[in-house]
Amino acid sequence: MNAPLPANATIGIVGGGQLGRMSAMAAARLGYRCHILTPEHASPAALVAAGSTIGDYEDPQVLRAFADAVDVVTFEFENVSAYGLDLLASLRPVRPAPAILRISQDRVAEKSFLRQAGVATASWLPVASRAELEAAVMQIGLPALLKTTRLGYDGKGQMLLRRADDLDAAWERLLPRPLILEGLVDFACEISVIVARGLDGTTVAFDAVENRHRDHILDLTLAPARVAPEVAGTADAIARRVAAALDLVGVLAVEMFVDRDGKVLANEIAPRPHNSGHWTIEACPASQFEMHVRAVTGLPLPPAARHSDAVMKNLVGPEETALWPQIVATPGLIPHLYGKAEARPGRKMGHVTHLFPRGGLAGEFGVAAALGVLAK
Ligand code: AMP
Numbered sequence: 001m002n003a004p005l006p007a008n009a010t011i012g013i014v015g016g017g018q019l020g021r022m023s024a025m026a027a028a029r030l031g032y033r034c035h036i037l038t039p040e041h042a043s044p045a046a047l048v049a050a051g052s053t054i055g056d057y058e059d060p061q062v063l064r065a066f067a068d069a070v071d072v073v074t075f076e077f078e079n080v081s082a083y084g085l086d087l088l089a090s091l092r093p094v095r096p097a098p099a100i101l102r103i104s105q106d107r108v109a110e111k112s113f114l115r116q117a118g119v120a121t122a123s124w125l126p127v128a129s130r131a132e133l134e135a136a137v138m139q140i141g142l143p144a145l146l147k148t149t150r151l152g153y154d155g156k157g158q159m160l161l162r163r164a165d166d167l168d169a170a171w172e173r174l175l176p177r178p179l180i181l182e183g184l185v186d187f188a189c190e191i192s193v194i195v196a197r198g199l200d201g202t203t204v205a206f207d208a209v210e211n212r213h214r215d216h217i218l219d220l221t222l223a224p225a226r227v228a229p230e231v232a233g234t235a236d237a238i239a240r241r242v243a244a245a246l247d248l249v250g251v252l253a254v255e256m257f258v259d260r261d262g263k264v265l266a267n268e269i270a271p272r273p274h275n276s277g278h279w280t281i282e283a284c285p286a287s288q289f290e291m292h293v294r295a296v297t298g299l300p301l302p303p304a305a306r307h308s309d310a311v312m313k314n315l316v317g318p319e320e321t322a323l324w325p326q327i328v329a330t331p332g333l334i335p336h337l338y339g340k341a342e343a344r345p346g347r348k349m350g351h352v353t354h355l356f357p358r359g360g361l362a363g364e365f366g367v368a369a370a371l372g373v374l375a376k
Contacts, residue, residue: 002199004298005071007031010050011296012070012092014057015077016043018338018348019273022281023076024049026289032297037066038077044338045076057084067091074250074296076272078105079151095296096250096271103246104271107149107180117245119238119266122257123183130171136181137167143184146170148177156216160184185265187257191225193239194277196291196301197248204304206288208235211255211276214316217346220371221312222361223279227258234264242269251292253277275348279310282334282353309361311370315350318343327352330373 005011011027013020016038024034024045033050036043037057046052051069055062057080064087067073073094078101085098103109108126115121125136127146137144142164148157159170161181190213195205210225211218225232239254246252253274255267277288286294286302294301315321321343327335337350354370361367 002298005032008033009071009297010035010069011293012037012066012073013045013049014038014066014073014075014080014088016040016045016052017076018044019076019275020045021048021338022278022287022289022336023074023273023292026287027293030290030293030297030299032293035066035069037062042339042341044340047339057081060087063087064091072296074272074292075101078270078272096246096248096252100246100248100252100271104269105150107147107268108178110269111180113245114242114266114269117241119241120263121266122185125181126178127181128178133167133171133179133181137161137164140181140183145182145184146174147180147182148174149180150176185257185259187265188260188262189225189227189258190255190267191227191231191235191258191264192253192255192274192276193235194251194253194274194280194288194291194304195239195243195248196251196288196295196304197243198295198301199249199298200300202301203240203243204291204301205236205239206277206280206284206304207306208232209276209279215346217316217348218275218314219316220314220374221276221279221310222367223283223306223310223312224361226361226367228262231258231262231264238264238266242266246271250295251277251288275314275351276312278336278351279312279353280304280306281336283308283310283355307358309356309358311354311356311361311367311374313352313354313374314348315352316348317345321349324350333373 010033012035014037016036021044027034036046036049036052053066073092103113127133143162190211191208193208197203207224210222212220253270257265273288280287334353
């Protein structure tokens with residue numbers, strides 16, 4: 001039952017973005033084919049995959065045709081309806097399981113799950129009405145963040161409440177409801193851990209990394225995070241605990257805050273490869289994408305070893321994409337472009353990785369050198 005999928009079997013990937021593209025590239029090296037489900041023509045993933053089904057994620061005929069073409073289903077896109085997930089799961093093994101996606105799709109379900117798993121988060125309360133918002137603000141205090149519970153990403157669907165005057169506008173603006181109110185964490189840094197768990201329960205985790213955002217979009221990842229060993233250890237333990245509590249098969253990212261006292265608070269979980277793990281392609285013998293493919297196909301998981309330190313920079317929007325000629329002309333930069341036709345503002349078009357010997361990022365010099373090269 002748990003035998004690995006044989007070579008040349010087909011992995012179905014729901015979603016056609018860069019995470020699917022890099023998963024398909026890792027799958028190809030392991031002798032698997034990928035088949036992409038996406039509404040988009042010439043999507044980044046479909047451009048490197050053996051096949052694709054173009055259609056709506058909610059259309060039963062489309063979902064059936066997709067399932068017919070594949071041996072196992074995974075996701076790089078999380079916002080598929082419960083109906084779509086259940087239909088797919090009735091036809092093929094879905095890894096990670098739909099129940100895990102459902103938790104990650106809803107911030108209240110996610111935070112409730114984290115609490116149950118004994119993982120610390122910012123203080124939070126669900127907010128279903130204007131009166132509940134008032135009560136939540138009384139309890140949590142200001143400043144606080146009001147967020148939609150569903151369909152939020154890259155800082156979309158959230159507003160900062162500084163004063164009581166801000167409540168009206170935020171309540172009107174943030175849709176769909178219900179919402180969630182979170183205490184604002186005064187964090188020293190943001191970190192994440194990517195954990196992979198196989199069909200046999202083997203669990204491996206990449207080193208914690210530090211993430212820096214610009215305009216709410218991930219800009220830089222520093223690997224490893226320059227945090228105290230106890231902080232990195234706590235982050236690792238949280239990621240493993242989350243993976244075990246979810247009975248995960250696949251990879252999962254846990255985004256966390258490190259507050260001024262060194263306390264680690266979980267913010268979000270994403271049951272898929274994650275932007276903050278792109279550095280693993282070059283800095284690790286087995287990348288997050290290879291781990292993902294191995295987990296969903298039932299192959300054994302190797303250690304999540306890291307042979308180099310790394311800095312990853314996203315190329316976002318037209319301005320950063322315009323740096324491409326310099327990037328490909330700079331020795332030591334490892335360039336990735338996702339094949340997207342149009343560089344709209346805020347759109348992740350590619351990324352660049354710069355490797356250092358292990359320990360090379362520990363001091364400011366490593367980061368300064370990396371940033372100097374990457375800023376060219
Ligand atoms: P999210 O959509 O929850 O991933 O939030 C996007 C970004 O907003 C995070 O990476 C943080 O930089 C910031 N953020 C979200 N929630 C909080 C919080 N409770 N306290 C402080 N910053 C937050």
